[in-house]
């Protein structure tokens with residue numbers, strides 16, 4: 349039997365090791381950020397091994413048997429405080445999960461990811477799926493092996509989903525996407541029967557630096573702390589963080605598309621506010637980590653869509669935009685820009701999709717991944733399957749694989765199970781936003797004058813400060829009173845888009 353003092357010193361040892369692993373992982377993340385933002389093009393080879401070495405060392409620390417023993421002892425004691433116990437139990441869960449994958453398997457996976465990624469890059473550039481699929485096939489075989497190593501109850505894909513959102517299953521996703529297929533399809537059909545909104549004015553020449561400085565202004569006003577973070581350019585926008593006190597976001601400027609930089613910047617800004625809001629005293633520990641990728645995405649989507657594409661926000665934002673782009677927006681008023689940034693149109697590219705058709709892009713990937721992992725479809729048939737599904741759900745014809753089945757990087761990395769979090773995040777976003785407004789009825793008026801304090805405080809209080817303590821649905825229940833409820837998203841979508849496109853809500 350260990351004394352309370354013994355246990356506290358064991359806990360201290362646990363914290364020390366876990367935070368050291370976080371240091372190495374965060375240093376690796378900084379190298380990765382640099383690779384995307386600053387690194388000269390010829391420096392990739394050694395950079396890859398440097399960041400792999402750091403990650404490997406971190407992994408070694410938290411999979412060592414002695415670390416597991418400490419965790420087991422901490423899990424069995426009653427001498428820990430509630431949050432100490434939560435940290436120890438979550439770390440023990442992680443430990444067991446990590447142990448299920450032998451080092452040799454992780455090596456294979458890492459190597460295959462790098463080979464598949466190179467094959468994908470080439471295939472996409474040359475519009476030749478055949479250059480990618482042999483490597484993708486190997487990757488899928490490894491992912492199926494991973495499902496067996498992890499173990500699962502109902503569907504092998506569940507094992508992979510769990511990496512991105514603890515506890516989410518295909519059973520639950522079938523339910524949710526089932527509703528997408530009926531209700532959201534219905535709404536989309538109604539919208540497409542109406543005359544399309546005008547948005548030509550978004551595609552003039554907009555000075556890139558002005559776009560960037562406008563985005564900085566917006567980020568400041570929503571609460572992004574530039575003393576502890578920054579925004580740079582990269583090819584694909586992303587957020588990364590090395591601690592809650594060093595959060596980096598990136599964006600991409602396109603001169604001829606006003607919709608690009610600003611809203612991608614608000615999106616990443618939402619991710620960043622979450623990272624900056626995680627408790628510093630739990631640095632590197634589970635309670636200092638984001639709850640799940642779905643919850644992470646809920647934060648970005650909330651700011652990008654619920655806030656950034658709302659009429660209230662545009663009342664504040666558009667006059668600022670007009671100051672920078674007075675000629676371009678001379679003939680444009682708030683109602684025009686509101687409709688334009690909310691234009692709904694089925695398209696080919698997921699990352700450019702509007703807030704409604706987006707979920708059909710995700711649904712398609714979800715159906716394909718599930719079938720691939722179950723061995724129900726063959727890798728070589730992917731282009732055909734892909735094109736058929738795009739035709740079925742979005743009624744679009746895919747002209748080539750580069751902007752079809754080869755458009756996303758995820759599969760080359762082996763990130764199977766990631767896509768659904770994009771949709772779940774969007775649905776949680778609406779649920780959080782509605783709850784925040786209910787508790788603080790002035791939020792919308794505040795947004796009109798560029799005051800985002802109340803909303804941010806609500807998110808800090810209800811979501812950010814808990815780290816990984818709760819699963820996505822537990823957190824949602826605590827913050828909003830119920831688990832994920834897709835009908836709230838539908839209600840929001842119906843009300844918003846029936847007004848924009850001019851039809852009856854029912």
Ligand code: CO
Nearest residue numbers: 615619645648
């Ligand atoms: Co995101």
